[in-house]
Amino acid sequence: MIPRIAFTPGEPAGIGPELAVRLAGAGSFAQGAGGSAQIVAIADPQLLQQAAAQLHQPLELLPFDPAAPAQATPAGALYIQPTALATPAEAGKLNPANAAYVLDTLRIAAEGCLARRFDALVTGPVHKGVINDAGISFSGHTEFFADLAGVERVVMMLAAEELRVALVTTHLPLKDVSAAITGPRLEQIITILHRSLRHQFRIDAPRIGVCGLNPHAGEGGHLGREEIEVIEPALDKLRALGIQLIGPLPADTLFTPPQLARCDAVLAMYHDQGLPVLKFKGFGHAVNITLGLPFIRTSVDHGTALNIAGQGIADSGSLRAAMSQAIELAQLRHL
Structure with missing residues (x-):
């Protein structure tokens, strides 16, 4: 063909x-x-x-x-x-x-x-x-x-070598990111990412690492409550459907070799949370892929x-x- x-x-x-x-x-x-x-x-x-x-x-x-x-x-x-x-x-x-x-x-x-x-x-x-x-x-x-x-919804994902990073929000001012991260949006994006990894990339049981929004993933609510009130409930709903999700973890923890070894893709909450790591690893041979x-x-x-x-x-x-x-x-x- x-x-x-x-x-x-x-x-x-x-x-x-x-x-x-x-x-x-x-x-x-x-x-x-x-x-x-x-x-x-x-x-x-x-x-x-x-x-x-x-x-x-x-x-x-x-x-x-x-x-x-x-x-x-x-x-x-x-x-x-x-x-x-x-x-x-x-x-x-x-x-x-x-x-x-x-x-x-x-x-x-x-x-x-x-x-x-x-x-x-x-x-x-x-x-x-x-x-x-x-x-x-x-x-x-x-x-x-x-x-x-x-x-209605597509997902931006960049890939370099074995690292794949998808985004919940893309070209938004940082001040607007928190309000844009909702339970329904997370559920849509993770569903698209999971389906694409299975059907486009032929990964039978994808494992997706999910970043928190705040430093230290909110530190139990002391540095922000988005993880507790929005992100974790959405992940729990999707886990009940059989999707393998790791997190939410602090981004500076998730983007380390031991954690990345557990993931087929990482979901970052905003553009400059995930893409600097991806581009540091693979700039010049990374690929932007639109899922959905x-x-x-x-x-x-x-x-x-x-x-x-x-x-x-x-x-x-x-x-x-x-x-x-x-x-x-x-x-x-x-x-």
Whole structure:
């Protein structure tokens, strides 16, 4: 089975176009995934050729025919579904005029996944600020795809090597986190995480470590009562359904090797509780995975890197890891 993977390079002024060219030049899109794939870039062809010229690297763009059988992408090439920029992009310089282009690429790719034209979607980095500067409300890929797919709740999980970290809250100010952590939300997110670990990652009996919100997990209520009043009751309800949950434990205890050895995934309460550990362990080859969508979506673990865009020095390791993970998950789905 040759999976067909949609790929969106993201912000045209960032490093995404360069990463696309490097991905094509790598020659193998399935390192560690046990097979080949057809990679279809949803992008402006001139933008990719411009990036290839800056890198002095040949790039062949092959026409994409969704009606034809999937074919492995040859080295030095990408299949292309052309989507036009509103205005030419300049590396390192954001232009709100191209915000709609970025969202068009995401929409085309996601709709293709929903229509089963693609087996998975891999996304490059976007710039939330410039999209909002264009007058378009946008909080991130995760929320955009959930809205498009009509899904009430999705879960952001990052993975590097054997460490998987999922989040209860994502892009929220810290002052709003406590109010957002409710029993129903925890139950939804842990159910999605448990189901995804079983069915997407083929872990028969997943063990999930759960962080507390407060220092020392509240210290018996002396440093906060969210653990006692919200988190522990939700975990007890889910344990009664057979889900294996460890915690809530203090984050500085749970993120230690002996505790991590007991877990297939860790659930952090907020963005900067879990992701610094994950990125310290695996920055440059970590993968962002959206759980709970009706299609497979992976992404890079970094931003647009405008400060180095166009200089030919961007590291494509995270994109290669995201592509490999998408291919592997697509193949597992077909088993």
